[in-house]
Amino acid sequence: MMNQQWSQFYKDAGSKQVILFGMGKMCEWFLNYGTNVNIKALIDNSPSKVNRNIFSIYPNLKEQHVQDPIIHSFEDVTSSADTSQFILLITTRYDDEILKGIDIDSFYNVYSLPKMNNDLVTKREQYDKLPLVDKKVVVFADVYGEHGKAITQKLLQMDDTVDVVWIVNKRPSDCSRKVRLVYRYDFESYYYEISTAKIWIVDLSVDADIKKKSGQIYFQVKHWSSITLKKFSCEDMKWASMPGAVEFQKKEAARTDYILSGSQFDEDSCRRGFMYNGPFVRVGSPRSDIIFQPEIKNVVRNKLGISEYKKVLLYAPTFRVSKDESFAHQHTEQGIDFELLRDSLTNKFNGEWIILLRLHPSVASSADGIKLPDYVKNVSKYDDSQELVACCDALISDYSSIIFEAAYVYKPIFLFTPDLDEYLKHERQLLLDYRELPFPISVSNGELKRNIEAFDEVKYRKCVENLFNKYQVHEDGHASERAAEFILGLMNFKGKL
Template identity: 40%
Template sequence: MDEKKYRFSNNKFNVQTWGEFNSIKTNKLIFIFGAGYGADFYFQNHSDDIVGIIDNDESKHGHRIDFFVDEISLKRCKEKKVLDVSVLKQYKNDNLVILIANLNAAEQIAEQLDSLGISNYYSLLAMEAIKRKSIVLAKDQIVNHCLLTECTDEIESNKLIFYSTGGYFGHGKYIAEQLLKQRRNLDIVWVVTDLKIEVPKGIRLVYWKNKRKYIHEMRTAKIWVHDDMVPLYIQKQSEQIYVQVKHWSSITLKTFGFDFTTFRKDNVEIEMCRHNSKMMDYIITGSKFDTDTCRSGFGFKGEIVQAGSSRSDVLFNETKYRQKVKKHYGLDDNKKILLYAPTFRYKLGGSNIREPYETNIDYELIIEKLVNKFSDEWCVLLRLHPLVSHASKSITLLDYVIDASDYSDSQELVAAADIMITDYSSIMFEPAYVRKPVFLFAPDRKEYINGERKLLIDYDTLPFSIAESNEELTNHIGNFNREEYVIKVDEFMEKYGVHEDGHASERSAKFILDLIDGTRS
């Protein structure tokens, strides 16, 4: 590789070749280290049978290997589930050869294997880099090889593929569960980024990093139901139908799509919006305001189905979800719940980097005021935005403040809560659909509105009290008048055409079934 020969600090990787690997693996027990793109690439280009696939990611352990790599692996691996590295302790070094297929941590894995006394290891990326004289070209080839494969599979008329920002929640969740109730012969596929997700019987999962399988499912599904953008490398065929359901309810405070990306001058996101706008066939919205803003934000001129907010249906079944959430967190039946759900901020100077924002909310002062105003015992559920939820683990919380950032479905938390405090998150509107009290705590109000995110609604016209300090917030709680609040919310919802009734998912499911049956006019 000339002047770029030594690309790795581990010199073994700078001289390894496929010829050497193929020679040494004879009569050895082969393990692949890394359940991902590299392993998939190997199975597609080599015919060896191996013992199994090892990975350091504990969340992958015990899952079937074909969840992460091409299903051909099931025929070629003795062990059908992802293994922990400890499995190697039962073998002698001379009997082993390890192919490190992880593309990002090969040198760290090499150190790990050295510590176990295992020296016969090879880096797939390094060998491909030597072969192609470029580590960049090698990685691109490994990651994107599945994109270059022509799809000859036919579209399946009863297959639907759902994506809800990588998890199992949102409008799609409730639409899918309605579909399961109404039709048994549907093949419902759910795209996930989190391996811990549990879904109802009748829904099968595809891991988004298993690109070959993910692309296959996308190419063969008759209906796409997405609440976010479809990647640029996915192209819809003319016989397929793309239904966009977006990831907010019947009204949103902040700009999105073209209205947001042009505001931030993010060319990559603008291209993503163009790509999706061209492919969308329908958008399901929840209100007249939602319809108008979706036309602008998505640049969409096609048909819009104003069915309501499917994810908000749970709010009309409060008792069920209050019991579920309290049981999950071990809360007494008589305990009242304050849900605090601040949104994220964009990192200063970063075009698309999100970070949590420390509002310095005074929980003690607020709980004291809630007890004085409403009596009863109170606890707080802290719900950070899913994009920054990991940050909650580093926050020191009081005994009565529970970290609910990793709870799978925020709408269930809204249904369980008695009161909500938020800032600029559009989740603020959902408790108001059933007239629960909402208070806004926005200490960085001027900075956010003037530079962080353009709003679709004048912040001062919202039907909720706005506080920029803890003292102001507790005063609003102490002065809360339910009758006046309900009147304000009623007028606001009427103005924006929001009329939630708890049956939006039924209407949306019927619409999608009509598409499947070809009866949609």
């Protein structure tokens, strides 16, 4: 075996398939967190596990990226495959015993999860002693987009000596060459970067076992804009009922130094949802700046292969939460009639319309199985949802807060909610009175047609203005600039927070 390091393992795993040996709790952990690895086979030497489906043993696995979920014996796999083309990852504390009984030279490489983790403990202790780099920023996010992307672009525009590192789950399709990408589960690189960065920009959360060092500054930027529709975190009773959720959020709030906000409403909801009592920096919504840039419209359309002469409707429904104890996100089709929708748009607004279907990122793969007409394009896996808002001429959603961003520039918005009563009663609690929003609500395709054809732009603009004035939301397209200025001001700050 060569050196037992996570960074080397992921370099190898980038070009080779992986066989996992040992279906215990370590394997469950790896299957949940060792994403972006192409797993060829699962093997175990216990007769009670061989021929079983891994999901029957661990039904709550988060990552289902296993080619074959059936557990095989070592002999079955090695006798029928050229093992020199595979990496063997031993995922059990009995690794030394297993290593004695196999021909390790017959594999491309052999790694031991316990040994890699032991090496990682040593490295983390070393990284904790390293000094901070004043001009290093680490961004934690699911995808290269959202507020982090807008702030990153503005930081590099204002000071190209800033070192920006993104911790990603997958390589983005469109990323500045000045941004360094680190795979989240390349643990050595991950821990090194976060241990030496002065600034953390986070839109979800940082792993609970990561300790913030003295002098590091933690920005929570959220993954919504200056106003959001649904209760979240500790105000969301379903989320708060999960074991350990509230305790985790208390620790997360304690290490947060600033939350970027866009309104008093935003700050009040964050204090409740995040259990946060610290300072806010009211800059607006950085990720929404792009919506104010008219030139982006055709840039995005070119990416999607859509003529600039066609009109675009973005249909962006959100997920539903499963009714079991897992509270998993799932897609539930609402039965929208795309043909009737297209005809209604043409009757009201003229022109030839293209419809973009954008499911929530957590259920994006569900769109792969939906049969769509040729005038509907599946963009559910498009990284940056704000680019899609920027390129559309109108938007339809249900309970997604993306509606507010299209409204910042007064794009027509319609709500299609056949499950309205069920959602409001059983699904998610809201922060706003849904029926008082300035967007027409439709519970059927016929009603959606009537609402589109009755759309009154003058009345609509006034209602939208009243909503934003009521909640003190005033976007102007310069939020990322204000955020970047504030962050740059802290980079050379040597005092105590």
